[in-house]
Amino acid sequence: MSVIPQKVQDAINEQIKNELYSAYIYLAMSAHFESESLTGFASWMRVQAREEVTHGMKLFDYLTDRGGTVALKAIQAPPSKFDSPLGIFQTALKHEQEVTAMIHGLYALAAQEHDYPTQVALNWFVTEQVEEEKTAAEIVAQLEMVADNRTALLLLDREMAGRGKAAAGAGA
Numbered sequence: 001m002s003v004i005p006q007k008v009q010d011a012i013n014e015q016i017k018n019e020l021y022s023a024y025i026y027l028a029m030s031a032h033f034e035s036e037s038l039t040g041f042a043s044w045m046r047v048q049a050r051e052e053v054t055h056g057m058k059l060f061d062y063l064t065d066r067g068g069t070v071a072l073k074a075i076q077a078p079p080s081k082f083d084s085p086l087g088i089f090q091t092a093l094k095h096e097q098e099v100t101a102m103i104h105g106l107y108a109l110a111a112q113e114h115d116y117p118t119q120v121a122l123n124w125f126v127t128e129q130v131e132e133e134k135t136a137a138e139i140v141a142q143l144e145m146v147a148d149n150r151t152a153l154l155l156l157d158r159e160m161a162g163r164g165k166a167a168a169g170a171g172a
């Protein structure tokens, strides 16, 4: 079992924290949507939070599999005040763009350290971030179309609930 360069291990530990913080942000957004009776958006955010935990655990398992040391870090509190649904998804999109930059930074470090297995493991995350940004951008675009039409917002909320049901059906 090859040893992961220490700098890369440190950066992976940092990214585990970043993924778990993402889960925290989406959970906070889910709670906010629940308080607004937008249960479809709340459910979508809850599924998203679960996904972020699996992202963190992927890195956790990778570090362990390669004989690295998992060093969990403190996770800051997520925001507690939220804007309109459009503002929330704009924040989510911006957050995903930041995560993409983090993943790319981690990939660049692994390349610099000639850590080929980590680069291969990170390919999954590079692809996933394309999907994450695309999904968030689509919802931003849909909410821009909705504007301040409450009926359209409720219809979109119903549609968003579908993700939670699909994930539950798939056992996610």
Ligand code: FEO
Binding pocket: 019, 022, 051, 052, 055, 096, 099, 132
């Ligand atoms: Fe784990 Fe949303 O990126």
